[in-house]
Amino acid sequence: MNALNPGGRYDEAAAIAPVRVAVLTISDTRDEESDTSGHLLAERVAGAGHALADKAIVPDDVEAIRAQIRGWTRSGEVDAIVTTGGTGLTGRDVTPEAIEPMFDKRIEGFSVVFHLVSYQSIGLSTLQSRALAGIIDGVFVFCLPGSNGAVRDGWDKVIAPQLDSRHRPCNLVEIMPRLAER
């Protein structure tokens, strides 16, 4: 097996169990018309057979990001959140600073796998993003960079297969009922 080919397959006989996904764009400059990567995520979520639970845009501001994320994780209406933007290295990029302290558990492998995939696309430029994921209040939270390329790599190649209940040998959906257990 190629080290960068994850393998896995889909149980085509089964129906997908839809997941309720909220999409958050984190940017100082984007509005609804210019939020291409947010639209792209919303399109991919619905196209995969999931429910788009909500979609919002917040500025690169720690408190604004936390308030939106917490609102969703405590709503009981969202199973997973995908954010786009604010993962870079500049002073304005604060998505990891906002979200990481909120994690009940961090999914270390997400960053690793995202960088493997992204490295194949854009080479060492992948160093300039800090994609991350974790669990907050029993809700999966994935943080992708703001570019369309990163959204395509992150959603199509990493998140989508893992949020698909038909994916074998494992997926994140089958453990969702147990995320909040004590």
Add this chain to the structure above:
Amino acid sequence: MIRLTREPFDPGEALNAFCSQRAATGAVASFVGLARGTGASGPALELEAYPGFTDREIERFVAKAVERFDLQDAGVVHRIGPIGAGEAIVLVMTAAPHRRAAFEACDYLMDYLKSRAPLWKREFGPDGGRWVEPTEGDLADLARWA
């Protein structure tokens, strides 16, 4: 008018069509982006789109430009697929009563198309293809309009 095309197009022909029947227009600005060659054989670059999504997104942004600059009309023709050196990649056209709005809107639309439009660009060099993200310069250009 938004057109995504896999075939080479003639920017002059498209611009002539855009300029016709415009009694109320005082200014049309246009920009043509060409594929810069690297000297290697084969296509200079390849653009991928999500059919049905990419055109809708560009349409949405063009409507924003029309509103922001009070344009009478705007058009975009964009190549997708493999593109040879010297071929036109993109044509942006804007029509307004006066030139300033037409120039600025053209610049604005190009900055969007370069950095934010849902098009995935792969450049080909001597050591194969590589996906290209917007550069810091592209993003700084786009930030001028915030």
